[in-house]
Amino acid sequence: MITLSEEVSRVAPRPLLKWAGGKTQLLSDILSRMPSTYGRYIEPFIGGGALFFSVAPKDGIISDSNPELINLYRSVASCPGEVIQHLRSFRNTEDMFYAVRALDWTTLSPSEAAARTIYLNKTCFNGLYRVNRFGSFNVPFGRYANPKILDENTILAASDLLKRNTILCGDYKDVLRKYARPGDFIFLDPPYIPVSAYSDFKRYTKEQFRESDHLLLAGEVHRLHDLGCHVILTNSNHALVHEHYCRFAVEILQTKRHISKNGRGRTGEDVIVTVSPKKKFNMEVLTEPLPAQVHRYPSTRYMGSKHKLLEKIWSIASQFDFDSCLDLFSGSGIVGYMFKAHGKSVYSNDYMAMSATFSRALIENSEHILSLDEAISLLERRNPVDHFVERTFQGLYFSDEDNRLIDVLRANILAIENPFKRSLATAALIRACMKKRPRGIFTYIGHRYDDGRRDLQLSFRDQFLEAVTCMNGAVFDNGKKNLSRHGDAMTLANFQSGLVYIDPPYYSPLSDNEYVRRYHFVEGLARNWEGVEIQKHTITKKFKSYPTPFSSRTGAANAFDTLFSHFRDSVLIVSYSSNSKPTLDEMVAILSRHKRNVDIIPVDYKYSFGNQGKNVGDNKNTVQEYLFVGF
Structure with missing residues (x-):
């Protein structure tokens, strides 16, 4: 019963x-x-x-x-x-x-x-x-x-x-x-x-x-x-x-x-x-330290490089499960290289040819190096030389002797058949030029910022060979397929990746974000000045900057909206500066249209150098960098 x-x-x-x-x-x-x-x-x-x-x-x-x-x-x-x-x-x-x-x-x-x-x-x-x-x-x-x-x-x-x-x-x-x-x-x-x-x-x-x-x-x-x-x-x-x-x-x-x-x-x-619950990011302790390989990446003093933020970026990224990542604005290439060192399949992109050259040499390339004998042979005149740098930039950035050597290197590098070795040699030449140049930029002529550092005293020949050694030491195979692209980020609409890192040019009314203006000489080296028109009336002999939507506040807002829409199915990590436009709240609103979860991690950050300290509170280039995370 x-x-x-x-x-x-x-x-x-x-x-x-x-x-x-x-x-x-x-x-x-x-x-x-x-x-x-x-x-x-x-x-x-x-x-x-x-x-x-x-x-x-x-x-x-x-x-x-x-x-x-x-x-x-x-x-x-x-x-x-x-x-x-x-x-x-x-x-x-x-x-x-x-x-x-x-x-x-x-x-x-x-x-x-x-x-x-x-x-x-x-x-x-x-x-x-x-x-x-x-x-x-x-x-x-x-x-x-x-x-x-x-x-x-x-x-x-x-x-x-x-x-x-x-x-x-x-x-x-x-x-x-x-x-x-x-x-x-x-x-x-x-x-x-x-x-x-x-x-x-x-x-x-x-x-x-x-x-x-x-x-x-x-x-x-x-x-x-x-x-x-x-x-x-x-x-x-x-x-x-x-x-x-x-x-x-x-x-x-x-x-x-x-x-x-x-x-x-x-x-x-x-x-x-x-x-769903908001993801809590552990920003105090890394899930694992940065691999030693990351520290082998050649330094260049590239403005906007995120070398100092690598641990913060990885501490966030490591809390997601992903096999592939897209470094949409690769810049110096250090972030994409860091992801490669962590065993990720990396797709690196930048509209600057010099950036694409670095990523092809050190991210896409997994085995080819430039031997010391090959590097030394590039310093000897073996191919017809056009004397373009010697004539066009005489008395602006380097001595006549250095300009002649740059032209010899250009001619010999163009004759290298292996594309990865050619990229390694070009990247070494670019690095030598930036190291040999006070402040590493080309917005002024002469040597008024010469502070006597070793890089400026080293001969151009030795600077190039040292750069080749650094490049070779950074080449490694992570067992994954990695690619480098030279192109506009806005046209990369159908690419699928587990994580997308976005570090665009920052628009600010206090300063410009024209990387071409700062690096036109080495960008010209990467392109061999093909497809550009040098503005001969300018003191620096620069060429016109590439068109970019990030050169205005409205354009930047619309560009972010488009990019976030393109990559709505990926985890998004966006680097952004506190003195940039759109504002923090505007960026959150734009990202929230495309991602259910949006988090903001503020990071105190000091740029290596800049010229707008007096306009932003005399802060000696100290800003608050934001890492926006959308998932």
């Missing part, structure tokens, strides 16, 4: 009430989006509790601002027998319905009030809960033939579940701020925004909830995300919902509306907003 307690234990808990706006229709959709593991279950708009009874948490928290509803759940949890006993006295008659409806539930015992709530819910029109301005229940009699007023097994099963959970009465914000902890799961089913009247937020079956309330709720959801909670929210398919939760996954579902006794054909659209 099966006892009553055994029979009850075999009954799955289910909702006690028929509830307008209940989530029975969406249960499978919500359950499929819940995390597999989480801390506590918290539902602060419990209503009919369809999801709560389906999940049946052991130590959850449910709450509502409706005291009559909370009294029901507390009474069923503590004294289900008394609730059942009171329900046995109710009948499905219009006279009894209106007599019971007229009772003030606050004057009844908790179990009597709970029984009254169940009875009215089962026999009123469509299970609505609605009160007038005086707080009195005012839904009419439902005229159902045989409603199930008393379901003992359901009440007892619900009691077993409810007594294992905390039941609170209060505002959802107070409950969440007191009880929500990282890792918890929160289900939010607030009163929906009415889709038929944009500005009317008063007509609800549950409670009043206005536009400002929905804005506050959105702020709370973002707080829970930052706290590290899992959140699922339901609402109507309304423009405000998409606006408030654009950072998260918003999915539209077709549902039926049962707002009358004949609900056939009444359909609507609900949305489910799924919020």
Whole structure:
């Protein structure tokens, strides 16, 4: 014989009430989006509790601002027998319905009030809960033939579940701020925004909830995300919902509306907003130290190089699972090289030929080196020399003797058949020019910044051979296919990669971001001055800078939006400076259009040199570098 307690234990808990706006229709959709593991279950708009009874948490928290509803759940949890006993006295008659409806539930015992709530819910029109301005229940009699007023097994099963959970009465914000902890799961089913009247937020079956309330709720959801909670929210398919939760996954579902006794054909659209916990980055301790190989990368004093930020960049990147990465604006090439040293398949890109030359020599190239004998032979005149540098740049940057040697090297390097050896030799020549040049840039002529350092005293011949040695020492095979591209980042739209690192030219009204202006001479070496027109009227004999959308604030904002859209399926890490435009908030807004999760890691940073200190608070080129992370 099966006892009553055994029979009850075999009954799955289910909702006690028929509830307008209940989530029975969406249960499978919500359950499929819940995390597999989480801390506590918290539902602060419990209503009919369809999801709560389906999940049946052991130590959850449910709450509502409706005291009559909370009294029901507390009474069923503590004294289900008394609730059942009171329900046995109710009948499905219009006279009894209106007599019971007229009772003030606050004057009844908790179990009597709970029984009254169940009875009215089962026999009123469509299970609505609605009160007038005086707080009195005012839904009419439902005229159902045989409603199930008393379901003992359901009440007892619900009691077993409810007594294992905390039941609170209060505002959802107070409950969440007191009880929500990282890792918890929160289900939010607030009163929906009415889709038929944009500005009317008063007509609800549950409670009043206005536009400002929905804005506050959105702020709370973002707080829970930052706290590290899992959140699922339901609402109507309304423009405000998409606006408030654009950072998260918003999915539209077709549902039926049962707002009358004949609900056939009444359909609507609900949305489910799924919020994953904000990823917490451990910026204090690296998951592993930078490989020794990284420190073999030849230094060049390249402006904008992220050599000092490598540990920060890797400490973020290492917390994601990825096999390939794209270094979209490679610059000095050090970041892509660092990823290669960590065993990643690297695709390096830059619109500067000199940058592409470095990445081809040291990232794409995995085995070819330039022997010392080969390097020495490049210093001897073996091929026809055009004397281009000697004639064009006489007296500007180097001595006549050095200019003649540069022309000899150019001619001999062009004759190298192996493309990787040719890139190694060109990169060594570029490095020798930058090392031999005070400050390493070509925006001025002469040697007024000569500080007597060793690099400036070393002969050009020795500088080149030393550069070749450094290049050879940096060549290695990481067992992966790595590629170098010389091209516009904006045209690389269909490339798929696990992680994309973006370090674009920074636009600032205080300084320019024209790398060609600073490095036109070595950029000319990399291109052999093909496809450029030297501006002979200029003192420095520079050529026109390449067009770039990052040369204006509006152009930079639009370019970021396009790039983030192109790589929306990859983890994005973006380096950015505090004195650049768009602003921090604008960058977050742009990135949030394309990534559900956006984090900002500020890093104090000091550039090696610059000329705008007086314009930015005399900070000696100290700024705050931001690392934006989108995932």
